[in-house]
């Protein structure tokens with residue numbers, strides 16, 4: 001792992017009543033790295049994402065982003081600091097258009113408010129045109145520009161997943177969290193997704209942390225992999241190290257093979 | 259070329275709308291009907307106001323009559339006791355309703371769905387009870403009489419026809435403002451909150467402040483409507499600002515076009531004209547009124563405006579293809 005960690009989880013724990021969903025997990029993502037967080041269903045992966053993004057408060061432990069603790073910050077503040085995410089169950093603004101979804105992502109980078117639409121209409125019009133332009137660029141980048149005026153909820157499933165990535169990119173993240181981005185995609189779409197994720201990392205110059213069940217995809221793309229089971233970290237390392245780790249084989253790979 | 263035709267069609271639109279607005283009072287046979295026309299205008303303002311909160315931001319309000327009433331009472335009190343004229347009263351009504359809107363938003367942030375509906379309904383009831391019981395200020399059930407007509411820079415809007423034009427100014431400004439706002443970042447934040455509260459927050463939107471903004475904005479629209487109402491009727495009493503009024507305001511938005519900017523124009527017309535047209539039915543009037551509204555909602559889910567828009571679009575396209583065919 002590189003020295004400069006953009007994200008670092010230190011013994012992060014989340015309890016729901018009596019259930020410890022995440023138990024003292026450590027995790028590091030380096031600048032510009034593509035990392036993965038894997039584990040069987042219910043292992044606590046989404047809960048980890050929810051703690052990083054501020055959707056859940058940590059029970060104990062600390063989340064460090066760019067050298068600063070972000071625990072206790074509101075989700076929208078964390079987005080502004082540079083962490084964006086997608087959702088395991090797609091959560092688009094369904095009845096808004098594809099373009100509007102991405103434009104909404106520019107919220108924290110723009111200023112137009114309730115008063116300056118009246119008092120500074122020129123500034124607002126310029127900002128609006130700029131937002132539209134940048135949103136279109138993202139759609140073009142993801143190959144969604146031909147459906148820009150469609151209702152977001154009406155485009156094919158795979159496209160909706162890409163659109164969520166587009167909306168996240170609009171917030172200019174330094175770290176992109178992808179929660180099962182390949183779920184529901186066919187093998188061709190998955191191949192394209194791998195390319196897209198790499199291209200995103202290089203073009204937008206960001207780090208990626210992804211949760212994914214497709215092992216081929218995870219092993220092919222990740223520089224570092226963290227494995228959790230029942231909320232505990234059981235392994236951490238490169239794809240090769242993970243594939244040869246007995247605990248992992250027992251907990252996860254073994255099960256998926258029978 | 260495209261820009262030129264755009265400008266042309268915009269100009270055409272403005273001319274048509276101006277013509278309609280100017281013609282209406284000439285077609286109005288008597289003052290009774292003029293008052294209904296003015297009430298339509300006031301309900302349009304109430305309808306576009308509730309649409310910000312409920313139609314665009316997804317926060318159901320069953321208590322809009324309270325804001326309407328506060329706006330009316332503030333104007334009534336400032337005018338009859340403070341001797342202040344229209345513009346001062348208007349600003350007073352806007353500020354006070356805005357503040358009350360922000361205050362209501364605080365508990366409202368904690369609940370959603372049917373709980374929010376109950377909360378706003380309860381708020382409406384509380385305000386009505388305050389109007390009845392805070393006698394030293396509101397004059398209780400007797401209400402406040404002898405409110406003066408608006409005077410702006412020496413010009414007095416002392417007839418219903420003159421008042422009509424004053425209302426139209428606010429209808430137009432209200433629609434223009436909302437139309438512009440909804441297409442910007444603020445409008446997208448409202449819609450994002452309606453579509454998915456948490457995803458909105460995780461897209462960088464401060465959901466709390468935007469919900470408060472939606473409450474304040476819809477309250478201020480209602481406050482303007484209240485101010486106009488008080489100065490038109492010249493009398494306010496708690497009987498006007500009851501639960502039924504809140505329902506009519508909500509229905510104005512629903513029937514006209516939920517989450518559309520101009521839908522409430524049609525909602526306002528339907529909701530105000532229908533009971534008058536049905537007057538001949540006597541006691542059955544309200545039953546038939548309800549049934550017709552239900553049919554409208556079932557036939558036009560999302561309100562009538564989206565259907566009107568589609569219809570106009572179809573005609574326009576047919577005309578265009580006719581013209582193109584003629585040339586070819």
Ligand SMILES: Nc1ncnc2c1ncn2[C@@H]1O[C@H](COP(=O)(O)OP(=O)(O)O)[C@@H](O)[C@H]1O
Pocket residue numbers: 016019021039040041042043044045046047048
């Ligand atoms: N809001 C919540 N309340 C109670 N339990 C939860 C909540 N969110 C997640 N859990 C529980 O935490 C555990 C981990 O869930 P999750 O993080 O979604 O797993 P994964 O994403 O790895 O499949 C599960 O047992 C789940 O039921």
Ligand SMILES: [Mg+2]
Pocket residue numbers: 045046047088
């Ligand atoms: Mg999950």
